[in-house]
Amino acid sequence: MAGIFLRSLVFNVLFYLVLIFWIIVAIPTFALPIRALYTVAGWWAQSSVFLMRVICNIKVEFRGIEKIPKGSLLVASKHQSFWETFALLPFFERPIFILKRQLTWIPVFGLFLVKANMIAIDRTAGAKALLGMTRRARDAVRGGCQLIIFPEGTRTAPGAPPAYKTGIAQIYSTCGVACLPVALNSGLFWPRRTFMRYPGTLVVEFLDPLPPGLPRNEFLRRVTGEIEQATDRIVTAGQAEQALLLARDPRSAKA
Numbered sequence: 001m002a003g004i005f006l007r008s009l010v011f012n013v014l015f016y017l018v019l020i021f022w023i024i025v026a027i028p029t030f031a032l033p034i035r036a037l038y039t040v041a042g043w044w045a046q047s048s049v050f051l052m053r054v055i056c057n058i059k060v061e062f063r064g065i066e067k068i069p070k071g072s073l074l075v076a077s078k079h080q081s082f083w084e085t086f087a088l089l090p091f092f093e094r095p096i097f098i099l100k101r102q103l104t105w106i107p108v109f110g111l112f113l114v115k116a117n118m119i120a121i122d123r124t125a126g127a128k129a130l131l132g133m134t135r136r137a138r139d140a141v142r143g144g145c146q147l148i149i150f151p152e153g154t155r156t157a158p159g160a161p162p163a164y165k166t167g168i169a170q171i172y173s174t175c176g177v178a179c180l181p182v183a184l185n186s187g188l189f190w191p192r193r194t195f196m197r198y199p200g201t202l203v204v205e206f207l208d209p210l211p212p213g214l215p216r217n218e219f220l221r222r223v224t225g226e227i228e229q230a231t232d233r234i235v236t237a238g239q240a241e242q243a244l245l246l247a248r249d250p251r252s253a254k255a
Helices: 002-031 034-056 101-105 109-115 127-142 167-175 216-248
Strands: 058-063 073-077 095-100 119-121 146-149 179-184 200-206
Touching: 002 034, 002 109, 034 058, 034 109, 073 167, 073 216, 095 101, 095 127, 101 109, 101 119, 119 127, 127 146, 127 167, 146 167, 167 216, 179 216, 200 216
Parallel strands: 058 200, 073 146, 073 179, 095 119, 095 146
Antiparallel strands: 179 200
16 A cells, blocks of 8 residues: 555645645635636636546546536535635636635634635534524525535545435425435545545436425435435545555555
């Protein structure tokens, strides 16, 4: 694994240096319309994907881009890695996330989150936080934003049992817009709680949108089933490819 370790180390150093660079570039956007900040965020995402390919041999394949509706939208994405928190940005005109309030306390970076009108919540506030989050989500989506939400609430490892929260159904019902399910296998290549980056083809698959107005139970059943079925398929394919790549790379076999 020595080769993968070294490539992962180089990638992580460059990733954070590039992030600092884009933060500096984005500072003038505080005085500009929000579109300018979205543009810089998209450049950050694209440059990070480029680094992954050239340093870690991680190719990224986006499928079903043509299925992404225009305008107001709820996006329900599988969440396996930090990667999708930035890599999905370029596909939406006005993307916003629901995130924990503590992230807005990060110096400079947190100010960008506030500027982008991200929905920050206090997870310790219980039902009160859910009501406030739902109200802000409704207003943002009805205002033309694309709300990207991770229905499980946290990152889950590939193959882990799904644990979808009912809050996604509440938000869907309140917003009254279509929901775009997203499956992915990012956890195979950018795992949580480690700096290691593994080679292969990272796949993001945009699935058929679910129409607005479905009963909550039916919506939750369908969004869970469709995301999990597609995720299982691309994770299995990714694991097979990854096994071949590791077997063929003599540098990865070194301890």
